[in-house]
Each structure stands twice: as C-alpha cells, then as structure tokens.
Amino acid sequence: MTRHPKKNYMMMKGSSINCSTTFDSIPNELISEVLSRVAASSLTDMFNAKLSCKILNEIAEEKQVYQRVSLDKFPIVPWKPLNEKQQAFLNKCQQSENPDFMYRQAVLDYFNKTDLRSACQHLEKAVKLGHIGSQYLTCIILLLCGDDELIKASIKILSDFRKSKFTKRILKLCRKKLIRILRQMWVKNYLLIQPPTFCSTPNQHQWKSQWSEDDDNIKCEACIADREIRIISSTYNYYL
Ligand SMILES: [Zn+2]
Numbered sequence: 001m002t003r004h005p006k007k008n009y010m011m012m013k014g015s016s017i018n019c020s021t022t023f024d025s026i027p028n029e030l031i032s033e034v035l036s037r038v039a040a041s042s043l044t045d046m047f048n049a050k051l052s053c054k055i056l057n058e059i060a061e062e063k064q065v066y067q068r069v070s071l072d073k074f075p076i077v078p079w080k081p082l083n084e085k086q087q088a089f090l091n092k093c094q095q096s097e098n099p100d101f102m103y104r105q106a107v108l109d110y111f112n113k114t115d116l117r118s119a120c121q122h123l124e125k126a127v128k129l130g131h132i133g134s135q136y137l138t139c140i141i142l143l144l145c146g147d148d149e150l151i152k153a154s155i156k157i158l159s160d161f162r163k164s165k166f167t168k169r170i171l172k173l174c175r176k177k178l179i180r181i182l183r184q185m186w187v188k189n190y191l192l193i194q195p196p197t198f199c200s201t202p203n204q205h206q207w208k209s210q211w212s213e214d215d216d217n218i219k220c221e222a223c224i225a226d227r228e229i230r231i232i233s234s235t236y237n238y239y240l
Helices: 019-023 028-041 043-052 054-059 063-068 084-095 097-110 116-128 132-145 148-163 167-184 221-233
Strands: none
Touching: 028 043, 028 054, 028 063, 043 054, 063 084, 084 097, 097 116, 097 132, 097 167, 116 132, 132 148, 132 167, 132 221, 148 167, 148 221, 167 221
C-alpha cells in the first residue's frame, strides 16, 4: 500500500497529534503488523487507533488488518438489524478472508442450518490460514458426522491437545469460544443434541464428570472425545 505523503498529515484537524513526526521513521509494514495485532486482540482498540490519526485510519483499512481482526465482540446472530457501518465492516472481513469470520459461518452452517458442505468449505479455508479454533471445530464436527477413519483422526488430535499445558490451554480457549457462540444461537442439529459415544468400555475408565473441564485422569482417548462432545452438548439452546 502507498501511504500518502506524510506532509499531508502534519497536523490533524482539531487535534494536536503530529502523525508525521510520530510515524516518519516507521515503515508501513511495521505499523500494519502492529495494527493487525491490535485488531486480533480487540476490535474496540482497533477502532480507537483508527480514530486517533489519519495514517492509522488508512493503514487499518488494509486487507492484512481485516484478515486478523477479532470478531469475538460481534454477536453471531444480531438481536437487531446491523446498521450500514456494521454490515460494511463484516463484508470487508469476508472479502479479506478473515478466518474468524469463516469460523463463525461454519458454526452457523453446521449447527443452525445443518449445511455440512458449506461448513466444510469455510473450515477448510480457515484451517489453511492457521485458525486454531477452526481446527478444533473440524474435530468436533467430524466426531459428530465423520466416517470411522475421520473419527479416529479427530479423537487422536483432541487427545494430542492434552499433551502439554500450553496445548491444553489452547483446547480450553477453543472450547470456550465455541460454547460462547453456540449459546448465542439456536442449535438445530440433532447430532449435537444426541451425540454419539466413542468409548466402548466407558465403565472401565475414569470419569469424574462429563462436565468437568479439568479432568486429567482420563487416559482413554475415546473417553476424552466423549467428554469433549458432552461438555459442548450440555451448554446451548437447542431448537428442533
Ligand atoms: Zn474410554
């Protein structure tokens, strides 16, 4: 992207911020990277940055920034129609291939519209972009409707998440995000309402509770998958 000559920004209208001096020595790529990180952690902070200076406002419109913006604060099913600005913002996220946008579409596709094909298309793109929540969601969907091989692979991936404190924390965050979104919508997919069971001998394995999120005693990989599905299955509003 070509930034306008910095002299145009010497003094902002009604503001004493001298953007030219502030950003003169910083390459656009670095500003864009910083803004992308801000956008990834807080949508509000990104908009505040946009309002603070014309240069930031311009760079924040780049595809790279929109690709990483977090949509966590945006309700998945708005209670009232979106205004023009909100709709334009979401459209830009979609055009920029924001993986969080694709993840949310996949959740709606699968759990509300029961459209597996569309969910998989969105997830495939988001996973390729490294969206970890989409990898987790792919495992959950495959556990619910995949063939034996895909179920086996998903059980293994979920089990691997528990191998270190770091990946366990990621698993927990992914689960929390999915549950938060499911609670905002009507789930119409009966597979989550009556989830399958993967372990053939659960009575022989240790389970504190199907809702316990920190049960480290479970060693059986199939039981880990069973518990994961049941935690999610028990925490949403369903509608058939
Ligand atoms: Zn088991």
